[in-house]
Structures are given as C-alpha cells and as structure tokens.
Amino acid sequence: MSNHWFPGHMAKARRLMSEHISNIDCIIEVRDARLPLSSTNPMLQELKGSKPTLILFSKSDLSDEKMNESFKQYFDQHQQPTLFLNSLHVSARNKVLKALDQALEPKRLKDKSKGIQFRMYKIMVVGIPNVGKSTLINTLARKRVVEVANKPGVTQSLKWLNIDNKYMLMDTPGVLWPKFEDPKTGTKIALCHSMKEGVVNIEEVVKYAFSFMKEHYPHLLNSKPEEEVGDIIETALQAIKKNSLSLTDEEALLTLYRDIKEGRLGRITYDRIED
Numbered sequence: 001m002s003n004h005w006f007p008g009h010m011a012k013a014r015r016l017m018s019e020h021i022s023n024i025d026c027i028i029e030v031r032d033a034r035l036p037l038s039s040t041n042p043m044l045q046e047l048k049g050s051k052p053t054l055i056l057f058s059k060s061d062l063s064d065e066k067m068n069e070s071f072k073q074y075f076d077q078h079q080q081p082t083l084f085l086n087s088l089h090v091s092a093r094n095k096v097l098k099a100l101d102q103a104l105e106p107k108r109l110k111d112k113s114k115g116i117q118f119r120m121y122k123i124m125v126v127g128i129p130n131v132g133k134s135t136l137i138n139t140l141a142r143k144r145v146v147e148v149a150n151k152p153g154v155t156q157s158l159k160w161l162n163i164d165n166k167y168m169l170m171d172t173p174g175v176l177w178p179k180f181e182d183p184k185t186g187t188k189i190a191l192c193h194s195m196k197e198g199v200v201n202i203e204e205v206v207k208y209a210f211s212f213m214k215e216h217y218p219h220l221l222n223s224k225p226e227e228e229v230g231d232i233i234e235t236a237l238q239a240i241k242k243n244s245l246s247l248t249d250e251e252a253l254l255t256l257y258r259d260i261k262e263g264r265l266g267r268i269t270y271d272r273i274e275d
C-alpha cells in the first residue's frame, strides 16, 4: 500500500473543471485546517491561474488553535484572503458570504465601470477529497442540496447551485494528483481522512502521527518522554483492545487510525510554516 490515490473520476473532474474555468469569477479553495500547506493540490493551483481565490480552512475545530493564528498571519502577509472555519457551525454562512463579497469587490467595481449594475457571480469550490466542500455549499444554501458523507470521494460530478440569487456556486469532486513529490504529503493527507482507507499503509501513517505528537504535542500522549514511539502505540492499542475484547490486532490499529483522522486524540496541525 502506497498512501496514494488517483482514480479515473478525479482525472475526469479535473478535465471538466478546466473546461469551465474561463467562465468562473472566483475560486473558493477548501483546505483542511490541519494541513494548511499540504492540503492544496498543485494541479488545481495550475488550473486556477490568476483567478481571485479565497482559501477556506475547514475543520479548524480539529486543528491547533495557535497554529490557526500563525497560519492566518502567514497568509495575511502574503496578501492571500483566508478564513478559518468550522463549516458545521451556524456562524459559517455569514462569515463566508462576507469574505466572498470582499474577494469579489474588485470585480464588482470593474463591472460598474462598464455599466453592469448586477450579475450573478460564478464561483467554483475546489479542493482535495473530504475537506468539506459540499458541507460548505449546504451551509450556504441553508439546506441539503448536495450529498455529504464522512468519506473521501462522495461528490463525483460537477453541480451548480444558486445561493441567494446572488452567487452560482459549483460543487466539484475532491481531486488529488498523480504523484506526490514528497511522500510525507500522502501520509499527512491520509491522516486527515482525504485518502481512501483501502490504499493507506495504516501502520506507517499511525507511526508518523505518534512521532509527530511526541515532538509537537507530547501533552496529548499518555507517556513518559523517554518512551519509544512503538511502545506508546502499543499501549494505545492495548487500551483499545481492553475496551473491545473481540478486536483483532489489525482492527485495533484501524480503530486507532480512525481516532486520529477524526481528531479524537486532540487538536493537531501537521504542517509548520517552515515546512
């Protein structure tokens, strides 16, 4: 298993998205706040070119609050509009609409100078799988207009949605890319639930998460500083098996992996600005 996943529907989605891109006014790139850098797709960066882009960091309720602040400042310094968001919270809708208005202000002024008082702006929502693109659209629509589920690869085709007769938003399938330049990227993406379980080397990914926690979040581990990562994982697996006596070793490891992906071990950000 390789921590890699690029099925045909992603290649097709990428092709269809490139056919629409010339008609799009603005891009909303949804990233996972636990991976502010690694959850961007270089293929989508290339696709969007110089279109105005708002980066929405979803799942910021699962990431490290201090790192949310540091990354917010980092992107501010790079003049890149961002929003750290819990898309499931009722406050998300107004925050996103306000940020969208700001991102589209230069377009609106340009339109006015051409005598166009009003038009519906077209926005494409892009990102890697399972980061919350469809959730965001449902939050904006105030009802379930697109399918959402807690597994990657749910949205498989492009779909336009009308938001308040003001914006047309396009939901798109989560897209990864054919080759990770740095294999660590695949591991981190697997840790944040953007990779199909069947292709994940779970043992390797769990080990990476625990090594990272030992270095950056030791308070989340019930362990002594001198304890080896392998031993800390073993203790965590034994605790899982004690709770569910019928679990095999493999099932206990899968449970631990799922606990990490769902943020049950604590709030963690796996990227650092200097990465």
Ligand SMILES: Nc1nc2c(ncn2[C@@H]2O[C@H](COP(=O)(O)OP(=O)(O)OP(=O)(O)O)[C@@H](O)[C@H]2O)c(=O)[nH]1
Pocket (backbone or CB within 6 Å): 058, 059, 060, 061, 062, 085, 086, 087, 088, 127, 128, 129, 130, 131, 132, 133, 134, 135, 136, 147, 148, 149, 150, 151, 152, 153, 154, 155, 156, 172, 173, 174, 175
């Ligand atoms: N905790 C938390 N969960 C979120 C947030 N946004 C989305 N989710 C959850 O993430 C899961 C995936 O959401 P989707 O909206 O289906 O993700 P997607 O990006 O459309 O996924 P694909 O269509 O597979 O690419 C769901 O279980 C959502 O409830 C958030 O801000 N915080």
Ligand SMILES: [Mg+2]
Pocket (backbone or CB within 6 Å): 133, 134, 135, 147, 148, 154, 155, 172, 173, 174
């Ligand atoms: Mg979706």
